[in-house]
Amino acid sequence: MSARIVPLGLEGFEQLPKHARRCVFWEVDPQTIPADEHLSDPEFEKEAWLSMVMLEWGSCGHIAVPHGEAADGEAPPCTGYALYAPPYAVPRAQRFPTGPVSADAVLLTSMGVEPGQPEGLAEDLIVAVVTAAKRRGVRALEAFGRTAAATEIDPAGLTDADADAVLALGDCAFGHCMIGAEFLIGVGFTVVSPHPYFPRLRLELDRELGWKAEVEAALERLLDSARLEQPVGAAMAGATAGDRGTVRGE
Template sequence: MAAKLYPVIQEHLAFVHPGAARSIFWEIDSATAREIERAGDPGFEKEAWLTTTILNYGCCGYSIATPHPDDPGLPVKVLATVLYCGRDDAPGSTQLPTAPVSEDAELISSLFIEPEHASDGMAAVLLDAAIMELVRKDVSAVEAFGLREDHHLDPDSPRAETVQDIVGRREQIGLLPEPVLESAGFEVVRDHPVLPRLRLELPPNSALLTAEAVEQLLARTQ
């Protein structure tokens, strides 16, 4: 069965990527998140965050998943998820060296994609879906923190240890590659050798994927 696009709403929490369902880097302040990861249940805390955010904010992301042929309300496999929220709903973002997010912007925090589908165009589909939803929410701008994979970090630079820790956990926290953001129209607003902050004014000037293009891409994904 072909993959489908699902909004992250209460009815579709089963369709959130397992990595996104466990990660609390963005959603909880760093000290509390570390304690929960050591002794608590990150999945429970993330589900609580998702439920609260959906209640107060509405849809806060999109997933791509293959639905079960006998029960469309359950996934066979979740392939990818992108999450976004208001900047105050992501206190963990203050750990980034180019924080804070601008006062007039929302945040696309994380992107999780199964490695075998990393080059399938899913990032473009998910980012475009998120951008369109933020436009519908009448948001004036969206920002994200990008990762430069080919970075060269001076170990003696300010916050170098924190940056190295964040980069080392990039898959666990869903860092977005800078080229992925730039291909969606984002531009750097605060530079950094490793973790620049990028911004996209809404509505975007560049064209988004059409519904037909999205359907064609997902139809090729099993």
């Protein structure tokens, strides 16, 4: 991987992609914004939210950044990010019909990877989040996923509860501000509250990520096999060429 993943500090806010800096889908309750008004400065709202969570709870995100620094000496923009927080700090989470988030879980709210990045970066971000959460004694991660069917629905046809949950806020909408349910299932989450469009999923942290452990174990076995095959082959060739007489003499 050509990037390193580090915890997000408030000083790293400017490194986030533009949409991530302006996205307040999870951080602001849309019902608190009058229908005839809009957020004048969503970037300020997002930074204020991050500051509040970091002050009260600690780091609430990870970012992927290229190795080294930009040519001008400034911090390079991140190529991927993942944000999470205790559910009480996420106003939108209270709106979902598949809630509430479990009391022992931290909510994975959003993540993104910039175009052209190496395959597997999103998975590596999840691993970083899991590692950090386990160190803090968190028992599980949960997330509200977006199913493939959700991309085809007409918002006007949603139930009142569903519509309240995913009400658009500025340029924030569930179509690109929620994590795909299929991705979450692929990295080990399981559905704990089913829904045709917005299921709630959970990843227990008292076990390793199975897919990651299996892949790493398989690679290690291949490397071990490669290391062993060469010496064994050379030893057998040596025995054939000149060691047989010594064996017979013994």
